[in-house]
Amino acid sequence: MHSSLLPKNQSKWSKRQIQILESIAEDFTVSTVQLESMATQFVHQMRVGLTEQKPSDLAMVPTFVTGRPNGYERGSYLALDLGGTNLRVCLINLKGNHELESHQKAFKVSEHLQEANVSELMDFIANSIKEFITSEHINAQIVAHPTDSESLELGFTFSFPVAQTAIDGGLLLRWTKGFNCPGAVDNDIVKLLQQALDRNKVNVHVAALVNDTVGTLLAHSYTHPGTYIGAIFGTGTNGAYVENTHNIKTMHADSDEMIINTEWGNFDKDKNYLPVTIFDNKLDRESINPGVHVFEKMISGMYLGEITRNVLLHLIDQRVLFEGTSSPKLNKHWSFETKFMSAIEDDTTGSLIPIAQVLEQELDLYINTQADREIVKFVCQLVGTRAARLSAMATAAVIRQGLDKGMLRNHGYPLKLSIHEEERVDQNGASKGADANRELIQVGIDGTVFEHYPRFEERMKQGLVELLGPHARDIIKLDIAKDGSGVGAALAALIATKTASASSR
Ligand code: GLC
Secondary structure, three states: OOHHHOOOOOOOOOHHHHHHHHHHHHHHOOOHHHHHHHHHHHHHHHHHHHHOOOOOOOOOEEOOOOOOOOOOOEEEEEEEEEOOOEEEEEEEEEEEOOEEEEEEEEEEOOHHHHOOOHHHHHHHHHHHHHHHHHOHHHHHHHHHOOOOOOOEEEEEEEOOOEEEEEOOEEEEOOOOOOOOOOOOEOOEHHHHHHHHHHHOOOOEEEEEEEOHHHHHHHHHHHHOOOOOEEEEEOOOEEEEEEEEHHHOOOOOOOOOEEEEEOOHHHOOOOOOOOOOOHHHHHHHHOOOOOOOOOOHHHOOHHHHHHHHHHHHHHHHHOOOOHHHOOOHHHHOOOOOOHHHHHHHHHOOOOOOHHHHHHHHHHHOOOOOOHHHHHHHHHHHHHHHHHHHHHHHHHHHHHHHHHHHOOOOOOOOOOOOOOHHHHHOEOOOOOEOOOOOOOOOEEEEEEOHHHHHOOOHHHHHHHHHHHHHOOOHHHHEEEEEOOOHHHHHHHHHHHHHHHHHHHHOO
16 A cells, blocks of 8 residues: 555544545556556557457547648638537638637537437437528628538538548447437438438538547647647547558548547447546446446546546445535435536645535535545545546557657657757756747647646646656647637538539539
């Protein structure tokens, strides 16, 4: 047992509290060696996915997107973003020069719709689009920036695993993140949406279908050309990256590069390498899709609160927290939201009164001592840190694939500063900081966990350093691509309509 895993300034914890918390800390702490072995396995599963038609872990979906924007693209496109409890409809005006304007409206996808027949879901989407485009403000926009074709062209960001058949077609592999609408799996999502649009007399043509990670990669490339990865750390987690087409054996492509959607949420589905705890297994078993996306369930916003709740209940049952008493609220499945963890980790006051407020106001846990609050914070730190380190592992593995076999071969491994860069490092080894000649590995990221979870980014960077060397901090740029999905969908629609008109010429 390593008592060093426990927080340093805790008030007096009982011997039993120390003993039990030490064992929980051991379960949740992921060492560099563990990260290494997972990263090696991750790269292996990536390569299996690039070779086999039906891989069991990483789907490695070729997206048919064969190029990245350079920021000079222009035009107005509709964009649709469905991936969680909100549907966003946007009108994006790409103005060239890396600039754009966007108007958008969000529609709530009710719990009923998340499990309703897919045609009901698609009718809801079609009617939301209708409502959006008939609003006067938006009509004025369209008149000001007409598209070439008669109907409006739409890019659809659909954030679920899809086996893409074309840039404007793809079959749903499985639902994730709480959705379970019958009639969708193995069917073409674009056809289902187009039929609903036609049925509801909405004059819109679905030109492109992309995953949110792909949208994020495209959107970030528009402002930062050369972006290599698009990643989501939000309700779910996933990453897309640019692969050299030589390495893609599951299809033939004429282009040099293609964006691949890894669907990394399903990494190591059989849990041979993932450090799963009994608390993860409990969550998985009680989820809507047991055995699926186990990795995602250790990382993303939909699940972190529930893992924490499972740990807290275990501590209560062991009588080392809240005097052994829970509350009806805490006993309820999914009642401990990930945003509570953010508030709890953010509390750096000595008295931890803000934590008491969360416990009392959100969860009716009125009996909480200083030690209780420290323990709750410590559990959040364990769950949140593990999530960030696993996220770093996935990101580092995708970068390794690029360094070994793909699009990043001009970088060394472990990551080295370029020759120009070395000249800028003074004799003490400190970087003089000029960015001008630095060849960055750019990662565009969207998602509430990355954006709002305290220290998530810093913990991720620490993991990247452990896996890719000390210069990872200088060379890898983790950058928020806010609302990347909407802009990315518009860019995909542009790429698709340009490709279609070029091939019909
Ligand atoms: C889930 C989906 C995936 C999506 C990710 C992030 O993992 O399967 O397609 O990219 O969530 O939203």
